Structures are given as structure tokens and as C-alpha cells.
Amino acid sequence: MKISLLLTGNELMTGDTIDSNSAYLAQSLKDLTLVPYIKKVVGDDLNLLVSSIKELAAVSDVLVVNGGLGPTVDDLTAQALAQAIDSPLQQNAQAMEKLEAWAERRGFVITKSNLKQTELPAACEVIDNPRGSAMGFRCVHDGCLIMCTPGVPSEFKPMVEAHLLPLIRAHGQLDIISEITRIRLFGITESGLQDTVDSEFPDWPAEVELGFRVQMPVIEVKLATVGEQARSLNTLWTEKFCARFSDYIIGRDSTRLTEALNAALLNNGLTLTTAESCTGGLIAAGITSEAGASRVFEAGYIVYSNDIKQRTLGVSAASLTTHGAVSEAVVREMVDGALSRSGADIALAISGIAGPDGGTDEKPVGTVWMAWGRQGAISARRFFFPVPRIAFQKTAAAIAMDLVRREVLGLPTDVDYFSELKKKRA
Amino acid sequence: MKISLLLTGNELMTGDTIDSNSAYLAQSLKDLTLVPYIKKVVGDDLNLLVSSIKELAAVSDVLVVNGGLGPTVDDLTAQALAQAIDSPLQQNAQAMEKLEAWAERRGFVITKSNLKQTELPAACEVIDNPRGSAMGFRCVHDGCLIMCTPGVPSEFKPMVEAHLLPLIRAHGQLDIISEITRIRLFGITESGLQDTVDSEFPDWPAEVELGFRVQMPVIEVKLATVGEQARSLNTLWTEKFCARFSDYIIGRDSTRLTEALNAALLNNGLTLTTAESCTGGLIAAGITSEAGASRVFEAGYIVYSNDIKQRTLGVSAASLTTHGAVSEAVVREMVDGALSRSGADIALAISGIAGPDGGTDEKPVGTVWMAWGRQGAISARRFFFPVPRIAFQKTAAAIAMDLVRREVLGLPTDVDYFSELKKKRA
Numbered sequence: 001m002k003i004s005l006l007l008t009g010n011e012l013m014t015g016d017t018i019d020s021n022s023a024y025l026a027q028s029l030k031d032l033t034l035v036p037y038i039k040k041v042v043g044d045d046l047n048l049l050v051s052s053i054k055e056l057a058a059v060s061d062v063l064v065v066n067g068g069l070g071p072t073v074d075d076l077t078a079q080a081l082a083q084a085i086d087s088p089l090q091q092n093a094q095a096m097e098k099l100e101a102w103a104e105r106r107g108f109v110i111t112k113s114n115l116k117q118t119e120l121p122a123a124c125e126v127i128d129n130p131r132g133s134a135m136g137f138r139c140v141h142d143g144c145l146i147m148c149t150p151g152v153p154s155e156f157k158p159m160v161e162a163h164l165l166p167l168i169r170a171h172g173q174l175d176i177i178s179e180i181t182r183i184r185l186f187g188i189t190e191s192g193l194q195d196t197v198d199s200e201f202p203d204w205p206a207e208v209e210l211g212f213r214v215q216m217p218v219i220e221v222k223l224a225t226v227g228e229q230a231r232s233l234n235t236l237w238t239e240k241f242c243a244r245f246s247d248y249i250i251g252r253d254s255t256r257l258t259e260a261l262n263a264a265l266l267n268n269g270l271t272l273t274t275a276e277s278c279t280g281g282l283i284a285a286g287i288t289s290e291a292g293a294s295r296v297f298e299a300g301y302i303v304y305s306n307d308i309k310q311r312t313l314g315v316s317a318a319s320l321t322t323h324g325a326v327s328e329a330v331v332r333e334m335v336d337g338a339l340s341r342s343g344a345d346i347a348l349a350i351s352g353i354a355g356p357d358g359g360t361d362e363k364p365v366g367t368v369w370m371a372w373g374r375q376g377a378i379s380a381r382r383f384f385f386p387v388p389r390i391a392f393q394k395t396a397a398a399i400a401m402d403l404v405r406r407e408v409l410g411l412p413t414d415v416d417y418f419s420e421l422k423k424k425r426a
Numbered sequence: 427m428k429i430s431l432l433l434t435g436n437e438l439m440t441g442d443t444i445d446s447n448s449a450y451l452a453q454s455l456k457d458l459t460l461v462p463y464i465k466k467v468v469g470d471d472l473n474l475l476v477s478s479i480k481e482l483a484a485v486s487d488v489l490v491v492n493g494g495l496g497p498t499v500d501d502l503t504a505q506a507l508a509q510a511i512d513s514p515l516q517q518n519a520q521a522m523e524k525l526e527a528w529a530e531r532r533g534f535v536i537t538k539s540n541l542k543q544t545e546l547p548a549a550c551e552v553i554d555n556p557r558g559s560a561m562g563f564r565c566v567h568d569g570c571l572i573m574c575t576p577g578v579p580s581e582f583k584p585m586v587e588a589h590l591l592p593l594i595r596a597h598g599q600l601d602i603i604s605e606i607t608r609i610r611l612f613g614i615t616e617s618g619l620q621d622t623v624d625s626e627f628p629d630w631p632a633e634v635e636l637g638f639r640v641q642m643p644v645i646e647v648k649l650a651t652v653g654e655q656a657r658s659l660n661t662l663w664t665e666k667f668c669a670r671f672s673d674y675i676i677g678r679d680s681t682r683l684t685e686a687l688n689a690a691l692l693n694n695g696l697t698l699t700t701a702e703s704c705t706g707g708l709i710a711a712g713i714t715s716e717a718g719a720s721r722v723f724e725a726g727y728i729v730y731s732n733d734i735k736q737r738t739l740g741v742s743a744a745s746l747t748t749h750g751a752v753s754e755a756v757v758r759e760m761v762d763g764a765l766s767r768s769g770a771d772i773a774l775a776i777s778g779i780a781g782p783d784g785g786t787d788e789k790p791v792g793t794v795w796m797a798w799g800r801q802g803a804i805s806a807r808r809f810f811f812p813v814p815r816i817a818f819q820k821t822a823a824a825i826a827m828d829l830v831r832r833e834v835l836g837l838p839t840d841v842d843y844f845s846e847l848k849k850k851r852a
Contacts, residue, residue, distance in 0.1 A: 013462045015452030018444070026441030036439045038474065039467035048464065055481075191497040191539035198499075212498060213437055214578075274707075274728070280714025281700075281707030284728045288706025291782055291815055293730070299738060300728030302700070302710045308725040308768065342734065356717055366533075386533045389717055 049080035067151030069134035071113035087121040179234035217398035265296040273344035278352035299342040313337030331371035475506035493577030495560035497539030513549035605660035643824035691722040699770035704778040725768040739763030757797035
């Protein structure tokens with residue numbers, strides 16, 4: 001079933017108003033397993049409205065027109081529909097009755113402008129708008145159900161559940177079985193996923209549609225299946241997908257990386273502390289952006305200079321001199337210092353060169369060392385992210401959080417993050 | 427001149443992603459005094475893309491296609507354009523060169539999926555995308571300038587000013603005298619600005635168009651003037667605007683709040699340290715997101731629990747017991763402790779109830795205390811932001827940074843932030 005939308009209003013074209021109605025309708029249509037087919041947005045232009053209604057009605061089973069029902073001269077929807085379906089405007093008795101009741105309830109006088117709102121194409125019936133004076137209206141033209149609705153979100157949205165969905169359901173005799181699974185991954189890109197699926201699953205069935213959405217820093221993969229076998233097909237290929245990409249999966253549905261990390265800590269009764277240099281508090285801010293963070297996080301140290309690394313965390317001058325601030329020795333000492341000072345169970349430390357300045361031949365901008373672990377069981381890894389400063393900080397923070405999540409869950413921490421992006425270095 | 431937009435992506439149709447690109451483009455087109463003619467949105471459907479490109483190109487002078495340039499199978503724009511204008515896909519040498527340079531800069535391997543991104547219709551030239559691997563491309567077909575652009579907002583938006591507007595201007599032989607000033611403000615909303623201008627500047631001239639754009643946490647105001655007198659009119663009304671709103675202005679053009687804060691510190695030869703409870707590192711992360719932060723920032727303390735407030739910063743048990751963690755006494759002691767431990771010139775401390783839990787009748791969720799200053803000259807203020815957790819943290823962090831910026835610049839720190847919102851709530 002094809003459902004199209006036509007939105008009208010100059011304010012939508014100038015970018016002064018962001019349309020939220022169409023996203024609301026699209027989300028509601030998911031309950032009927034429907035996705036809109038075409039969305040078109042035009043200004044208050046009669047000829048363009050008439051041609052757009054004709055064009056969309058010709059290729060759709062349902063057309064929802066939104067906006068242009070108001071009392072002013074730039075509200076042209078009724079007139080445009082009248083021309084498009086060749087059905088003259090006339091005063092609609094039901095609309096008049098509802099307008100009178102609306103005015104009565106509010107103690108308003110019906111103005112000449114209001115009366116314009118009761119003049120509808122002869123072929124139309126009213127769709128009730130309990131919140132305003134602009135009635136909706138509908139007709140079926142050449143097999144397409146056309147519904148005209150008010151643009152004011154507070155009037156439109158209640159009409160979706162109350163009237164639009166039932167009318168669509170009835171018109172389409174809907175009976176589709178569908179199954180959707182959403183999986184969230186970290187550490188692999190859209191193209192890395194697509195290439196792997198292409199090369200390793202040559203028999204991936206067309207009925208299981210793969211969709212990708214980047215929700216920085218994670219990727220959301222959707223497996224959508226329609227048809228008789230939807231559920232079993234979806235289950236089977238979700239299992240295969242999860243088995244192949246288990247190294248990268250952090251959860252289902254809307255799981256955030258910070259949420260997954262905090263849940264892992266909480267479920268294992270552990271607390272975490274952070275010692276950040278190049279990420280400057282970004283990791284701690286991520287952890288504490290989650291409600292309930294106080295159960296897993298008490299203290300964080302931002303040690304941006306060498307002097308502060310020594311004074312706050314007891315990093316040795318010798319290590320700083322011999323190995324430099326971006327070194328395995330220093331991040332290990334940062335973990336030690338953070339553990340002993342905070343009393344936390346696990347510490348995470350990070351030190352790197354975010355750029356744009358500060359790089360050397362041996363340690364170019366983008367170099368970063370991370371260490372994590374418990375007293376006496378500390379691990380460390382070096383990474384290289386030669387990307388702009390903000391991207392470097394976000395990537396490094398996300399990987400550091402994922403390493404702790406893995407450590408806590410007993411998963412391998414030698415995972416090959418974003419391997420498809422890395423050039424083989426000599 | 428008629429400019430149409432074609433947006434593509436299943437995620438736009440399902441309502442999972444709200445399109446902000448088209449509003450951004452529409453706002454930018456105002457500089458050329460242009461308003462988009464038709465906007466059409468479709469999913470990743472080849473036939474629909476081909477027919478939509480043909481339809482829109484036939485009735486428009488310029489067509490901007492947005493989205494579908496990625497490396498995966500559901501990215502169909504190049505293929506659709508090739509069919510629509512009957513120009514076969516072939517590897518574009520310029521695109522290949524740019525992709526190689528992009529991969530080299532980042533140390534990435536070019537995958538098979540990336541290579542797909544260099545296959546463009548033979549009739550097309552590349553539009554540079556400095557932020558990503560998906561090149562834009564353009565051609566003129568039957569008099570219509572068609573430009574295909576990436577859907578990722580952080581890649582699309584810089585391309586608008588750098589490439590799209592000049593190409594549109596050249597295609598349309600637009601020769602408009604115009605003057606544009608962009609001013610950035612913090613602490614006042616769009617409607618607060620508009621209402622004040624309406625009531626206090628009844629003679630505001632129609633030739634000086636005011637535009638607003640929210641660039642969280644700041645507001646960007648654009649004064650756009652067209653016509654013979656553009657420059658002098660723009661200068662005059664920019665002066666009036668700046669005089670009225672000086673309390674809120676942080677800079678011109680693209681100034682960020684963190685950038686303004688760091689510049690204020692650097693220009694005054696001062697260093698800052700942070701002691702954060704409810705913002706959990708967000709303030710320090712903001713400061714260190716700016717290049718060169720090490721010249722003004724060395725140390726930050728994230729003291730999420732009462733125990734850590736005492737142990738790390740020497741906050742007294744008496745203050746915590748008598749006044750609670752969210753109190754003037756405690757944030758003042760946090761400033762004291764941070765100053766003495768870090769050796770910084772100025773400290774900023776913050777403690778509040780981010781929610782959703784932890785509120786009381788006396789201190790409901792949204793209550794926050796901030797203190798800032800130098801040894802012996804500490805100020806404090808209480809605020810109340812009854813908004814969801816993330817919004818609370820971002821608002822509190824931004825106001826705290828603005829207070830330090832004001833302190834350093836000798837501006838009043840009793841500014842009435844977002845006062846127009848409070849009046850509405852009252």
C-alpha cells in the first residue's frame with residue numbers, strides 16, 4: 001500500500017518552520033507496518049497544489065494533504081482539491097454544524113473567514129478536528145483515499161490516531177505480517193558491515209532488508225522482514241548476523257554505548273574512575289550523562305598537563321621524561337594513581353595527541369595510549385586516529401568506554417576496531 | 427529562479443531521522459533572496475528517484491539532490507542521475523583523486539564500497555566535500571543545474587556556503603548587492619529576541635531582514651540587507667542591535683561559547699580549573715574541545731560523590747551535612763579546593779540535581795549552585811532548570827562557562843539568562 005504526503009505552507013519552504021507532522025505520521029504508520037512512499041512540500045501556490053495532488057493521487061493508494069486549511073487567503077487546499085478532482089466547492093452542512101458547535105463551546109462569533117472553512121469540494125466528507133475550527137475532509141478519487149488535514153501540530157496529531165489510521169486501515173484492508181529487529185554495534189562502519197555481508201553471506205535473502213543508521217558513535221542495523229515467513233526468516237538471519245558481528249554488538253533497539261557500559265558495571269557491582277588527558281573529561285561526561293551514574297561512578301581526574309599528572313595522580317617524573325606523556329608507562333601509572341586515590345574498582349586512563357599541534361615523527365597527531373583495569377591487572381593499547389581534533393576525542397572516548405565494557409563483561413579487548421578503515425602500516 | 431530539492435533516504439520516510447538539511451539550505455538561500463519551490467522526499471527506490479529527478483529538473487532552474495551518496499547498496503543517487511539524464515556511470519578521475527587524498531590523510535584503506543563512490547555519471551563534475559568520502563557532483567541538464575550532495579549534515583552544511591551558493595549564483599547570473607552580518611548570542615532565546623525587537627524597534631526597516639538560527643547552546647542572528655543601501659543600512663542596524671543585546675553577545679560569525687571563554691582567558695593570561703559534580707566533566711570537555719586549550723587549562727576535578735568531594739577537594743563534612751551537596755557553602759569550598767590543588771588562577775565549581783531522581787521539596791530536580799572566582803574573591807549563584815537530564819547538564823555547563831567568560835572580561839555576572847522563558851512559566 002502506497003501512502004504519500006503533501007505538505008503545504010510558505011513557512012515550510014523558507015525553513016522558518018521545521019515540519020514535525022510528517023515524522024509523527026510516519027512513526028504512527030509503523031503500527032500498520034507502513035512507510036510513506038513520497039513526501040512533497042510546496043508553498044501556497046494554487047497551480048502547484050493542484051498538479052501535486054493529481055500527481056501524488058495517481059501513484060498512491062492514500063494521499064494525506066497537510067496544511068492550508070486556515071481561514072486566510074493563502075489557505076488554498078480546499079480550492080486546490082476541488083480543481084484536482086473536478087468537484088465544485090460548496091458549503092458542507094456537516095462542516096457548518098461542527099463549526100457552529102465549536103464557536104458555541106468557545107463563545108466565539110463565526111466570522112466570514114471561518115465560513116470559508118466550511119466550503120469543501122462536493123465529493124468530500126468531513127474528518128472531525130476536535131481542537132480547532134479547521135475541519136479535515138476526505139474523498140476517494142480514482143481509488144486513492146485523499147485526506148486533507150490541518151497543519152497546526154496540536155490539531156493534526158490527535159487526528160492521526162483518532163481518524164487517519166482507522167480510515168487508512170479500512171481503505172487498504174491491511175493484513176501484513178512483518179518483523180523488525182534493531183541491533184546496535186560499535187567499532188565497525190556502515191561500509192565495513194555492508195562489505196562483510198556481501199562477501200560472506202552471498203545467500204542473504206531479499207526478504208530480509210538490511211538498513212543502516214549512524215547514531216554516533218554507534219551504528220544501528222535494522223533487519224526488516226515482510227511476508228508470511230517474516231518472523232522465522234527474521235529470527236534466522238538475525239542469529240546469523242549476530243554470530244558474525246558479535247565482536248561489535250553492544251545491544252538491541254536504542255542502547256547507547258554509555259548505557260551499555262554503565263549497565264555492565266552495575267550488573268557486576270563495580271565502580272569506575274577515569275583519568276583523562278587528551279579527552280579532557282569527555283569520557284566522564286558520557287558516563288554521567290546517564291541517569292543513575294552515581295551507582296557506578298564517583299570520581300574523575302582531568303590531568304591535562306604533565307605537572308598535574310604528577311601532582312594529582314602521582315605519575316613519576318621519570319616516566320614522563322623517559323617515555324613522554326603519551327606512553328604506555330604513563331597511562332599505566334595514571335590507572336594506578338586513579339585507583340588508589342578514588343577507591344574505585346576499575347580505572348580507565350587515556351593520553352594522546354588530539355592536535356592540531358603537538359605531534360612528532362615518532363608520535364604523530366592522532367596517537368593515543370589507553371590503559372584500564374584493576375589493581376595489579378592493568379592492560380594497555382596504543383591507537384592511531386589521524387582525524388580532526390573533535391573526531392579524535394569522540395572516537396578515542398568511545399573506544400576507551402567500549403574497552404572497559406568488554407573488560408567488565410569478560411569479552412576480548414583485542415578487538416580490531418574499524419579495521420576496514422586502517423591502512424596496513426609497514 | 428526556481429530551486430527545488432529532492433531528499434532521499436528510507437530513514438527520512440520512516441520518521442526516524444528529522445531532516446535539518448533542507449531548512450539549513452532554505453535559510454542560506456535567503457542570502458540570495460531565494461525561496462525553494464518544491465521539496466520532495468523519497469526512500470531508497472531507484473525508479474522513484476529517476477522519475478523524481480526528471481520531474482523536478484523539468485520545472486526547476488536548480489535541483490539540489492541530498493542523500494544517497496554513501497557506499498552501501500541503498501545509496502542510489504549516482505545511478506538514478508545517470509538514468510535520468512542518460513549519462514552512463516564511469517569512474518571519475520577527480521573523484522578518485524579526492525578519495526585517495528581523503529584516505530591518505532586519515533590513514534584509511536579504500537574499500538570496494540568506497541570505490542563505488544567515485545563512479546559518477548559521465549556528464550558530471552565533482553563538488554568537493556572536505557569532510558567525508560562522499561564527493562558531491564553536478565551537471566547542467568536541459569538548462570537545470572543539478573547538484574547531488576551528501577545527506578550527513580556535518581558534511582552537507584559546509585558545502586552550502588563553500589560551493590552550492592556560488593554555483594547557484596553563477597548559474598542564475600544573480601547579481602544582488604547584499605550585506606550580511608552574523609552575531610552570536612548566549613542566554614536569550616529566538617522568541618525573546620524577536621519580541622524585544624518588535625516592541626523596542628517599531629521602526630526596524632523591512633530592508634534589514636532578521637534571521638535566527640539555533641546553534642546550541644548559542645543563537646545566531648543574521649542581519650541580511652539587500653539593495654543599493656545595503657552596507658550602510660546593515661552597519662547602522664547592526665550597531666543598534668548590538669547596543670541593545672550587548673549583555674548576550676559572545677562574538678561574530680561562527681564563534682563558539684567555549685572558543686570565546688578560552689580566548690578571554692588567554693588574552694588575560696589566566697588559567698582555569700573546574701570542579702564538577704552534576705555536569706560530570708562536560709565543562710572541562712567543552713574547554714578542551716578547543717585547540718590550544720592547554721594554554722588556559724591544566725586540571726579538572728570530577729567529584730560526583732560526597733566522599734570524593736571531601737577527599738579530592740577538601741570540602742568539609744560539616745558543610746555537606748548542614749547544607750547538603752547542592753549548596754552555596756559546598757560550591758564555594760569546591761572552588762577553594764580546586765584553586766589550591768591546581769594552582770590555577772580561576773576556578774569554577776558546580777553542584778546540582780540533574781535528575782530524574784534526587785530532588786526534594788526544598789531542592790527540586792533542576793536546582794544547581796555555581797561558584798567561580800579567584801582566591802579570596804569568589805562569587806556564587808543559584809539557578810533552576812527544570813528540564814530533562816541532558817538538557818539540564820548542557821544548559822548548566824553553558825551558563826557556568828559564560829559566567830567565567832564574563833568574570834574574566836569584567837562584564838556583569840548578574841545577567842538575567844533566558845528571562846523571557848521564566849516569565850512565560852510564571
